[in-house]
Amino acid sequence: MRILQLHCDSIEFTPVKKEIKSAEEIEPSSKKLDEVVVAFVAIEDGDNSVVAKKAMLEITESMKKVGCKKLLLYPYAHLSSKLASPSTALSILKEMESLATDLEVSRAPFGWTKSYKIQVKGHPLAENSKTITADDTDSTSDAVKAESKIQSYWHIMTTDGKMHKVEEFNFAKHSGLEVLAKYESAKKRSVDEPPPHVRLMKKMAIADYEPASDSGNMRFFPNGRLIKSLLERYVTDKVMEYGGLEVETPIMYDSHHPSMESYFHRFPARQYNINSEGKQLFLRFAACFGQFLMAKDFQLSYKNMPLKLYELTRYSFRKEQSGELVGLRRLRAFTMPDCHAMCKDMEQAKEEFRKRFDLSREVIKGVGMEEADLEMAIRFTEEFYNENKSLIEELVKKIGKPVLVEMWKERFFYFVLKWEFNYVDSMGKASALSTDQIDVENGKRYNIEFIDENNKPLNPIILHNSPSGAIERVIYALLEKAAKDTSEGKKPQFPLWLAPTQVRLIPVKPEFLDYCEKLAEKISTNDIRVDVDDRNESVGKSIRDAETEWIRYIIVIGEKEVNAEKIGIRDRKSADAKILSIDELIKSIKEETLGKPLMRLNMNKHLSKRPQIMV
RNA sequence: GCUUCGAUAGCUCAGCCUGGUAGAGCGUUACCUUGGUAAGGUAAAGGUCGCGGGAUCGAAUCCCGCUCGGAGCUCCA
Numbered sequence A: 001m002r003i004l005q006l007h008c009d010s011i012e013f014t015p016v017k018k019e020i021k022s023a024e025e026i027e028p029s030s031k032k033l034d035e036v037v038v039a040f041v042a043i044e045d046g047d048n049s050v051v052a053k054k055a056m057l058e059i060t061e062s063m064k065k066v067g068c069k070k071l072l073l074y075p076y077a078h079l080s081s082k083l084a085s086p087s088t089a090l091s092i093l094k095e096m097e098s099l100a101t102d103l104e105v106s107r108a109p110f111g112w113t114k115s116y117k118i119q120v121k122g123h124p125l126a127e128n129s130k131t132i133t134a135d136d137t138d139s140t141s142d143a144v145k146a147e148s149k150i151q152s153y154w155h156i157m158t159t160d161g162k163m164h165k166v167e168e169f170n171f172a173k174h175s176g177l178e179v180l181a182k183y184e185s186a187k188k189r190s191v192d193e194p195p196p197h198v199r200l201m202k203k204m205a206i207a208d209y210e211p212a213s214d215s216g217n218m219r220f221f222p223n224g225r226l227i228k229s230l231l232e233r234y235v236t237d238k239v240m241e242y243g244g245l246e247v248e249t250p251i252m253y254d255s256h257h258p259s260m261e262s263y264f265h266r267f268p269a270r271q272y273n274i275n276s277e278g279k280q281l282f283l284r285f286a287a288c289f290g291q292f293l294m295a296k297d298f299q300l301s302y303k304n305m306p307l308k309l310y311e312l313t314r315y316s317f318r319k320e321q322s323g324e325l326v327g328l329r330r331l332r333a334f335t336m337p338d339c340h341a342m343c344k345d346m347e348q349a350k351e352e353f354r355k356r357f358d359l360s361r362e363v364i365k366g367v368g369m370e371e372a373d374l375e376m377a378i379r380f381t382e383e384f385y386n387e388n389k390s391l392i393e394e395l396v397k398k399i400g401k402p403v404l405v406e407m408w409k410e411r412f413f414y415f416v417l418k419w420e421f422n423y424v425d426s427m428g429k430a431s432a433l434s435t436d437q438i439d440v441e442n443g444k445r446y447n448i449e450f451i452d453e454n455n456k457p458l459n460p461i462i463l464h465n466s467p468s469g470a471i472e473r474v475i476y477a478l479l480e481k482a483a484k485d486t487s488e489g490k491k492p493q494f495p496l497w498l499a500p501t502q503v504r505l506i507p508v509k510p511e512f513l514d515y516c517e518k519l520a521e522k523i524s525t526n527d528i529r530v531d532v533d534d535r536n537e538s539v540g541k542s543i544r545d546a547e548t549e550w551i552r553y554i555i556v557i558g559e560k561e562v563n564a565e566k567i568g569i570r571d572r573k574s575a576d577a578k579i580l581s582i583d584e585l586i587k588s589i590k591e592e593t594l595g596k597p598l599m600r601l602n603m604n605k606h607l608s609k610r611p612q613i614m615v
Numbered sequence B: 001g002c003u004u005c006g007a008u009a010g011c012u013c014a015g016c017c018u019g020g021u022a023g024a025g026c027g028u029u030a031c032c033u034u035g036g037u038a039a040g041g042u043a044a045a046g047g048u049c050g051c052g053g054g055a056u057c058g059a060a061u062c063c064c065g066c067u068c069g070g071a072g073c074u075c076c077a
Helices: A049-066 A086-099 A139-149 A175-181 A196-203 A222-242 A258-266 A288-296 A346-366 A382-387 A389-399 A471-487 A510-524 A539-548 A582-592
Strands: A002-018 A031-042 A070-075 A104-107 A112-120 A127-131 A152-157 A163-165 A207-209 A218-220 A252-254 A273-276 A279-283 A307-317 A333-343 A374-381 A403-408 A415-424 A430-439 A461-466 A503-507 A530-532 A553-557 A566-571 A576-581
Touching: A002 A049, A031 A049, A049 A086, A049 A127, A070 A086, A086 A104, A152 A175, A152 A389, A175 A374, A175 A403, A175 A415, A196 A207, A196 A471, A218 A222, A222 A307, A222 A333, A222 A346, A222 A471, A258 A288, A288 A307, A288 A333, A333 A346, A333 A471, A346 A389, A346 A415, A346 A430, A346 A461, A374 A382, A374 A389, A374 A430, A382 A389, A382 A403, A382 A415, A389 A403, A389 A415, A415 A471, A430 A471, A503 A510, A503 A539, A510 A530, A510 A553, A510 A582, A539 A553, A566 A582, A576 A582
Parallel strands: A031 A070, A070 A104, A374 A403, A503 A530, A503 A553
Antiparallel strands: A002 A031, A002 A112, A002 A127, A152 A163, A152 A403, A207 A218, A252 A279, A273 A279, A307 A333, A333 A461, A374 A415, A415 A430, A430 A461, A553 A566, A566 A576
16 A cells, blocks of 8 residues: 655545546535645555554554644555555545544545645645555554553652652652652642743843744843853853864754654654755754764764764754743743763763763753752663663762652653753743753664774764753743742842843942043953943932842942042842952952853943843 | 733833723933932923724724733643
8 A cells, every 4th residue: 555645734626527437426526624634545456454454553643743633535546556456445445434533534536537736734744655565564653552552650769769659759848849740730820920030031131032033032132142152151161171072063954864754753843844945844953963964974983982072052943832932941942052972882871971960960050050949850761770770879869869750661762761950940830951861772863883892883872961951941040040039038140150240330420430441441351241330320320220230249439439449349149348459359250250151241331322121 | 732811102001891182100312410329300202002804973992803922731852
């Protein structure tokens, strides 16, 4: 049996005349169907009930993936040169029709010449051809079987390595983990408000929605761009320090490239599609594609392993459901650091996995999160767990608090082990930040090979690590954390190295502006972001404005300061005034931001020259 | 994607139920004020009431559709 399957916006067909004597007796009238999968079917010599069943299983499965419930079986002889007899063909078609119990199924008349008008959708899974025979063992069928068998077991693992049933675990001291574990059954939020970070991302002039783009594609204002650049630079520096080789790969790929086809076949994803010059392209949703295709073209020996490729994708795209998009938490276009390590064997993979776990912990702390803010989840197959208990227990011990465990009886995904750090916000939403996976499948899928000690080509085991998670999501977590601080009566602030302005100078009168300029010059030559409030406003007003911008150090310059070595400096963190010399202030900022990237002010130094971003 | 709520000045919002002249605060601009650690004063400018359609003598206000956003659901390779 040959099938050409098309996911259509609409099809309209009209039986014109009988083509063969045994054509079905019908009233020839036009029929139009919308939002339908059309299966053009040629029944071939040798096809039987088994083939009919297989065909319907495959059609049903792929229709589930594209989310369509309406099927039109359309007899189409031209797909094959060895057709079955018309009577056999009709009976098999009728059998297929009767097998489609979960679907709204219809069938175009058999044996008629028909005219038809068709509008096919433009996504990679929209068009699909299948050849089905009685002894067919197609990979789709395996995927179907595997998926139907997939079964998860949820546990909490404590630092002593013991597994507890989720429902029996005492969450008294682990409320964040409880939210994560019972995410689905989490009680309804009483608040009916946007999440706090959405208001803050606008108020702090970081980012905003861009209605002229697609939902989930944000615009970043100068402050936001600065913070994002610093985070990007920091994560990249850390990964390169670890040994990642930075590369750059295309953001779009051909859906019909064999590796992509095989991938989509198994893991249908939500992606943006672009048709260009007859090619069906999709926008990457991770850096995997580019890096794997690159690694495939490398000549590799076991001596080169582990090979660590790194890219900070700006952007990765996922066409998440519109209702799921919120502020900076979940986007359709996001910036994802992605580091893959090709390892020669499981021993090496595990060793590397440990290093990356430490790297991720360091990075997540570096960007300003604390482990108390995070909940860890770890997922693995039962087989992997039984063979690698010590590795898993080691990770849990390192994190020092209980973690959520998901265990699968069988492997369905491409990985055998995966962990992630989740930020649980005040509204009870959990979002994954850092993650790493052990992938035992894509080395083969992408034909990545290295030559081992015995001169044999082998496919590597691949680790997929994002040490920080999406950069936008890091900003989301920082803002949510700041909002939480506010609600607890603390002053919200950014980590000093991320603050758009680190020091603000406020002259008491315009005559002290010159002195402010000199001070600003001295401070900024030390790579500290300093600005000057040169507006004609009262001191009170200027201080208030600086405070609402969360500026860490505020210095008022007047008669006293011009003539003194040590001056009063407002410190937002300690919430008091310090008496320091400028050199001491510079030294203390240098110490606090040590090891973090430096960037210059991304706004005019003078407040009077700045546009006000009112969003 | 589904359910539901919303959109009025650059921003935050009132007005809408009960149709008849477009409102406030903040911000902006100008002038005054020359200041000491969270808002100095006066005045002016600023609106296609999200977009499109309908019923009405007449719509920001009532009805329908669309766009964008929020919440919930679903989803989250």
